[in-house]
Amino acid sequence: MSVAPPHTLETTIGLEIHVELATASKMFCGCKVAFGGEPNTRTCPVCLGLPGSLPVVNERAIEYTTRIGVAFNCSIAKRSLFARKNYFYPDMPKNYQITQYELPLATQGHLTLDGESGAVSVGVTRVHLEEDTGGSLHVGGSGRIADSEYSLEDYNRAGTPLVEIVTEPDLHTAEQARLFVAELRAIVEALGVSDVRMEEGSLRVDANISVRRAGEVEHGAKVEVKNMNSIRSVGRALEHEEERQRKALEAGETLVQETRHFDEKTGTTSSLRTKEYAFDYRYFPEPDLVPFEAADEWVEALRASQPELPAERRVRWKQTYGLPPGDVAVLASSKATAAWFEAAALAYGGDAKKIVNWIIADLFGLLNEAGIDLTECKIAPAQLAGLVGLVDDGAISGKQAKEVLGHMFKTGDDAAEVVQDKGLEQESDTAVLDAVVEEVIAENPEAADKVRAGQLNTIGFLVGRVMRKTGGSANPKLVTELLRTKLAG
Amino acid sequence: MTPPALHWRPATELAAGLDAGDLTSVELTEAIIRRCDDVEPHIAAFLQRTDERALTGAAAADARRARGEALTPWDGIPVAYKDIFVTRDVPTTAGSRILERWVPPYDATVVERCSAAGMPLFGKTNLDQFAMGSSTEHSGFHPSRNPWDPARVPGGSSGGSAALVAAGAVPWAWGTDTGGSVRQPAALCGIVGAKPTYGLVSRYGMVAFASSLDQAGPLTRSVEDAAALLSTAAGHDPRDSTSIRDGAPNLLEGLGEGIAGKRIGVVEEFGGEGSQPGVRARVDDAYGRLERLGAVLEEVSLPSFEHAIPAYYLIAPAEASSNLARYDGVRYGPRRVATDIVAMNSKTRADGFGAEVKRRIMIGTYALSAGYYDAYYGKAQKVRTLIVEDLKRAFQRVDLIVCPTSPTTAFKLGERTADPLSMYLSDVYTVPVNLAGVPAMSVPCGTSPDDGLPVGLQIIAPVLDERSMFQAAYAFEQDLGWAESDEGRPNL
């Protein structure tokens, strides 16, 4: 066999992604959906698969799955069916999984990724709904069922609604795969249908990756990579696996179809099992459930009520705020960050780029140091806007502002309060300030009306005007109080 | 003629007695217990007796009635359940060792509704394992026997329920019918058995055999009783997605309206050599009686029916192979010790399931396998569609269809166990009904001149037309007068 030079090899990646839905109750019974908890406390005859029990479809799960299908530009099935997938495993109470086989809820979608090497369209083969399994703890032996002394089963998770999203093999680099997962995560989060926490298993990614010589029609031996527990590890695992296959081919070795396990610590993959035969799951339509018919009006109503998705948001931010793609990508990475930024930009009202810089350059640093995320931050978006306003107005310098931000981060106080507490140069003579405040109110009737109407965020703007008039020497806290009194309801 | 002993009376008559104050529920329950003690050694129909529980329930019913707060007319009339209905705190086995000692934490909807109507639970009755069989010989515990001749089977799979009702041991009982398991034992034991439209009675809490075919049905000594018991449990259940949303009819209303002018179809393909001569004779008499009662009989052709048995023996086992996968020794039932999980599953299932159950699991697994699915399961579903269409076409011409319930009277124990195919053919007239999802019932039409054993007439109705079916059965029963005569009771 001739040894292929490296540049003639190409990589093909397809993803199979599972998303646990954050419905109130499970897929086919009334048990609560939650993470963890005392084993086997969120169970009932249905999700334990007791003899005689029957499933009843959670319609909210159908809605959520359809929303995912719509978000991935899928065609939504007018009539879809549940099916049984038969195989024995003790974490599956019925020894069959209720899933979809023929006629899934959504098919033939696509998602466009804006990668470093340009836009890539990734086909989405199908989006279907199924039930999750329970969890096993194999005691003794290697931690696998085959050589364990005994296994403990927890069915709390059994029956949680699970959406499976399968892509076409349209991805060609580990980075594209990572990007796809990140985008999918952001989309599902924006839809509000799942917690999408990879570390808790509410977002699970398996990848099929094969490397072949360029120009070959047949794909190479398909390797399934499992156990990628973060978006970062999707990139790391596939980079490693691509490299491993590339080297093997270059060395003239033959690759085999197998399942490989990614080890987070070593950053490498190891063989879990080779597929000697294909499982026969004996799929057949689930006789305990009736087909689901999606009325056109229902689908249209869902389509019309979809929330803004990350791609749409990126376009809007670019248009509204003129932000560069890099910033947009960072801010749009999670729903919480996006919402925080938008609230701050709105409260600020000025050039959003300034807000962005404060968030990315300064606030993220503080969050990282403290090891918390934005949702746990004591600073409210409007408070950051207030701080930037003080700088704009010359009340404090940029350098002082960074110090002020540090204090705000610890206490959650307003910027103005911190400035006062820190004893920065300020005019605190009420008689002097009173006159300036009157002037500012007279000069800014619209802003004054807004405050009168209860839009207290606008006070920051008026405070800024007073600060500017006083050359930054006014005590902002006092000014705020004066404004509040004068503009009270 | 002296009035029959208490234990022979239909439940609706007993209800009148309770209402009039001639009888208390405790007295009735004690009489039932004595009668069961007497006949059980001959028919072996119970898997579990719940005498104490029934007496407690009876006392509570008497107290309600004394306060004028009877829940329903049937408050205080005990009912027995085929041991395939899940009963809270009462062991439920589905007739199989694999569920031995399993005590369910919940009640089936049928049980819940009958309990809410005040009927005390009186025991769990014997059946072929997982309702797979036509003789009750495939019970994992012991065979039951026919009260008309204990050397013969009571039919199956609801054989325990049928034998008890026929023996005057319990007033009425529930069975399930997947391919004839209520109607065939009713015919073989000389009582009434009805299988309603698929979806009329909730399947929630019925241990599943073949989900798309299973339906609960009453086994009773009179048509009126069957109407009463069925009406008590019928109606939409949000816990069963296949349950029909329409409100359930009260089948006692208009029961006596008669059948004058009704068009009744006689199945062309079911005439001739298919049945024993004695069965044919009785059923032909029945057709004549229906005509005398004012019905207009005509032949209807149902050509697809001849394919019903092979289609049924693919669809039912396919669904069963999946439904029965959960019995693996992990969560309930006995567990066999083995070196690893696969060996444990295999050994538990090998020991726990009977031969007939294993046969059907294998057939079903094969029928669903990749590469065979289209040829077996897929083809069987097509036959099912043809049967539905044939019946639809027939019901454009006639209101009801009649035929024998079973081609033979009760056969001897052991006669068919060695030959599964001959056993399967016991259900040749009943299986198409389940595949089509329509209602049908068996009503006694006397005894066979050949062997003196009961013969059943099957009446088939269009989807959700239980009312016409019951009206015809009632008119026929009243005119025949057999069930209420001494002749209509086994000598036990």
Ligand SMILES: [Zn+2]
């Ligand atoms: Zn549950």
